[in-house]
Amino acid sequence: MPENRKHLLLVEDEAPLREALAERLAGHGFEVEQADTGERAIDQLAEFAFDIVITDLRLPGIDGTRVLETALSRYPDIIGIIVTGYGTVKDAVEAIKRGASDFVTKPFQFDELLHALSSALERRRLKSENAYLRSQLEERYSFEGIVGRSRAMRDLFQLLETVAGTASTILITGETGTGKELVARAIHQNSPRRAQRFVALNCGAIPETLLEAELFGHVRGAFTGAIGTRQGRLEQAHRGTLFLDEVGTMSPGLQMKLLRVLQEREFERVGDSHTIKVDVRVIAATHSDLTRMVAAGEFREDLFYRLNVIPIQIPPLRERKEDIPLLVQHFLEKFCDADAQAAGRPNGQEAPRHAGLAPMTVSQQAMRCLMAYAWPGNVRQLENAIERAVALRGGRTQIEAADLPPEMLDPSEPTGGPDLIFPDDGIDFERYVSKIERELIARSLERTGGNKGQAARLLNLKRTTLVEKIKRLEGR
Ligand SMILES: Nc1ncnc2c1ncn2[C@@H]1O[C@H](COP(=O)(O)OP(=O)(O)OP(=O)(O)O)[C@@H](O)[C@H]1O
Ligand SMILES: [Mg+2]
Numbered sequence: 001m002p003e004n005r006k007h008l009l010l011v012e013d014e015a016p017l018r019e020a021l022a023e024r025l026a027g028h029g030f031e032v033e034q035a036d037t038g039e040r041a042i043d044q045l046a047e048f049a050f051d052i053v054i055t056d057l058r059l060p061g062i063d064g065t066r067v068l069e070t071a072l073s074r075y076p077d078i079i080g081i082i083v084t085g086y087g088t089v090k091d092a093v094e095a096i097k098r099g100a101s102d103f104v105t106k107p108f109q110f111d112e113l114l115h116a117l118s119s120a121l122e123r124r125r126l127k128s129e130n131a132y133l134r135s136q137l138e139e140r141y142s143f144e145g146i147v148g149r150s151r152a153m154r155d156l157f158q159l160l161e162t163v164a165g166t167a168s169t170i171l172i173t174g175e176t177g178t179g180k181e182l183v184a185r186a187i188h189q190n191s192p193r194r195a196q197r198f199v200a201l202n203c204g205a206i207p208e209t210l211l212e213a214e215l216f217g218h219v220r221g222a223f224t225g226a227i228g229t230r231q232g233r234l235e236q237a238h239r240g241t242l243f244l245d246e247v248g249t250m251s252p253g254l255q256m257k258l259l260r261v262l263q264e265r266e267f268e269r270v271g272d273s274h275t276i277k278v279d280v281r282v283i284a285a286t287h288s289d290l291t292r293m294v295a296a297g298e299f300r301e302d303l304f305y306r307l308n309v310i311p312i313q314i315p316p317l318r319e320r321k322e323d324i325p326l327l328v329q330h331f332l333e334k335f336c337d338a339d340a341q342a343a344g345r346p347n348g349q350e351a352p353r354h355a356g357l358a359p360m361t362v363s364q365q366a367m368r369c370l371m372a373y374a375w376p377g378n379v380r381q382l383e384n385a386i387e388r389a390v391a392l393r394g395g396r397t398q399i400e401a402a403d404l405p406p407e408m409l410d411p412s413e414p415t416g417g418p419d420l421i422f423p424d425d426g427i428d429f430e431r432y433v434s435k436i437e438r439e440l441i442a443r444s445l446e447r448t449g450g451n452k453g454q455a456a457r458l459l460n461l462k463r464t465t466l467v468e469k470i471k472r473l474e475g476r
Contacts, residue, residue, distance in 0.1 A: 005031045006121070007048065011041040011055035011067055012083065021054075024110055038062030042070050049075055052117065057084040057091055065095055072099045079120045081113070093301050102305075112263060119168055119309055126162050126310070144186035146179060147330045150320035156183070156312065163310050164190035169262060171247075171307045172285040174314030177380030180285040181245065183312065188241040193281060196240030201233045204246030212254055213270045222271025234267060237280045247307065248288035248299060255300045262306040282307070317375040317382065324371055327379060331386035332360045332399075359397070360390070364423070366401040373408045438473050441466070 008030045012018035015036065022032045033050070035041035038059045045053070045067075053071045057064035068080045082103040084092040092103035101120035104112050141149045143157040163170060164187050172180045181200070188198040206214055213222070217232030233242060250258065261267050266277045284307045293299035317323065362370070366389075375381055389403035401409060444455035456466040 005029060006051040007031045007033070008052040008054065009033050009035060009041060009044055009048075009050045009071075011035045011038065011053065011059065011064065013037065013056060013059050021110070021113070028114060038064065038067045041067045045071050045074055050078060052079040052081070052120075054081045054083060054113070054117075057082055057088055057095070065091065065098075068095055068100055069098065077124065079117075079124060081116055081120065083108075083113075089302060093305065096305055109264075122166055122168055123310065126166070141326060144189055146182055146186055147326050148320065148323040149326050150315075150323050152315045152320050153323060156314070159312065160186055160190065163187060163312075165192065166310075167191075167193075167281050169281070169307055169309040170283045170312060171290075171310070172283065172312045172314065173290070174285075174287065175316045175378055176287050177378035178314040178316060179379055180287075180314060181243070183314065184241075184243045184283045184285060187283060188243075188281075191241065191281065193240050197237055198241045198243065199233045199237035200243040200245060202245040204249040208251050208254070211250075212257070215254070216257070216267050216269050218270035219272045222269070226271065229269070232269065234261065234278055234280060235276065238278050239280075241281045241283060244282060244284040246286060247284040248286040248290055248293060252300070255303050259300060259303045259306060262303070317378045321371055324382070325367065327382055328362055328367070328370060328386060331383050332362070332390065335387050335390040336360050360399065361397065362399045363401065366399050366404060369401050369404055369408045434473060437469060441470060441473070 006029075008025060010018060010022055010025065010032055012021065012034075013036050018034055018036065022034050025032050030052070033044060033048070035044055038055075039062050041053070041055065042062065044050075050071070053067065055064040055067045059067075064082060064084075068082065071078050071080055076099075080095070080100040082092045082095045082100050083106060084103055085106050089103075089105060092100075092105070096103065101123070102116040104116055141147065141154070143160055146153070146157070146160075148154070148156070160183065170184075170187065172183055174180050184200075185198060188194060201215060203211060209223075213226070213230070213232065215232050215234055217230050217235055218226050219229045220226060244258075247258075257267065261278075261280075262282060265279065266275050268275055290299055290304055290308075294301045294304050370382070370385070377384075385405055385408065386399075388405065389399045392403045393399055440459060441455070444458045445452070447458060448454035452466055452470075453463050456463040459466065461469075
């Protein structure tokens with residue numbers, strides 16, 4: 001179908017290379033136009049809306065950076081791929097920052113270029129499909145056991161739905177306990193690779209020297225203690241998914257080796273020279289700010305771009321408090337089921353039927369504490385708090401504030417400004433405001449040992465106003 005063919009402008013001054021590439025690209029279904037200088041490329045861009053521009057960075061006269069800039073300013077959705085010599089990787093990375101989709105370093109295998117092209121096309125397709133899905137699909141509040149109703153989580157579910165079907169590399173970022181591993185598993189479970197293995201490796205938990213062998217495997221005698229030959233996680237994940245957790249902790253040497261795996265899908269076992277090819281989908285996760293680490297020279301920039309093909313950011317729980325009631329419900333069900341099962345086990349009987357049916361609830365006061373808390377440990381901490389509360393509740397079917405860990409009961413929190421609680425079914429305005437007034441006044445008096453004049457000053461009120469307020473509040 002001619003309409004489906006992508007129009008590609010290939011800018012390269014070395015004629016033999018250009019012609020060879022053009023021929024192979026045409027063989028892969030691209031409609032290719034060639035330009036031997038930047039000037040000519042800019043003219044061609046002015047006349048035709050290409051889908052893709054592949055440009056050498058170093059050209060006589062106008063260089064590839066300018067070509068790319070012109071292309072992007074004319075067609076913001078155009079896919080720009082940079083071809084660069086070995087010494088100019090920095091410039092290529094610079095070009096990515098300005099909007100290029102990817103780069104390949106000379107000399108390169110044609111497959112590398114093709115891979116860069118297809119993942120860029122894939123990303124563009126996802127972008128438009130995602131916008132389409134959002135407008136079409138009924139929004140859902142869960143995906144593979146991931147629960148949430150906040151805008152951020154609903155967007156995440158839609159993104160997961162679309163990326164699961166691809167083989168693109170994914171980088172998941174989020175604070176501890178936000179659900180990075182849960183998300184990685186959900187992607188695998190929904191991918192065509194689901195019948196194969198999901199292999200997880202926590203790069204932060206293994207000493208550097210062992211990590212390499214763990215990832216790539218080793219042969220007998222590769223290092224002290226290497227008694228036999230062992231497969232690494234990469235090989236175990238062949239045709240499946242490799243989850244690289246805490247990828248930010250990798251040493252520079254390993255970062256380089258991982259880069260090669262991502263670019264060429266090949267590696268050698270430690271102590272061996274035989275090259276092994278693998279087909280793995282890589283999902284990486286980190287709680288560190290990799291962009292900052294790149295800026296500080298602690299993480300390879302090129303590796304970052306290879307990992308960050310599809311970025312997924314999971315916001316901390318404190319930024320999506322509307323998810324808390326749903327998560328609480330989810331964990332209540334989880335732990336009550338576990339409870340009911342455990343209760344049935346000792347004498348081999350089934351749990352009494354009503355045990356699973358009695359709906360567990362959370363008192364409004366307990367819910368207020370849960371909503372007001374800052375959750376430094378995010379969803380994992382919430383999960384633990386609910387598990388604890390279920391265990392402490394005894395025979396009650398309602399969780400009370402007293403069942404929560406003490407740090408969640410800080411009285412300064414529930415009325416704290418930015419964390420104002422506003423329940424779905426509304427609020428008694430007058431009472432709520434009085435409650436805040438009462439608390440502020442009590443605190444100021446506490447602080448000043450009951451001195452109303454000083455307390456008024458702390459509150460920025462006239463003394464008489466404060467006295468009036470105290471009278472009015474006492475009258476209630
Ligand atoms: N949105 C969610 N819905 C349901 N359960 C969740 C959600 N997010 C996290 N969890 C649960 O919280 C716990 C922590 O999640 P997970 O291990 O995926 O976090 P993480 O981001 O990998 O944390 P860390 O950085 O500490 O490794 C798990 O038990 C997970 O099932
Ligand atoms: Mg984790």
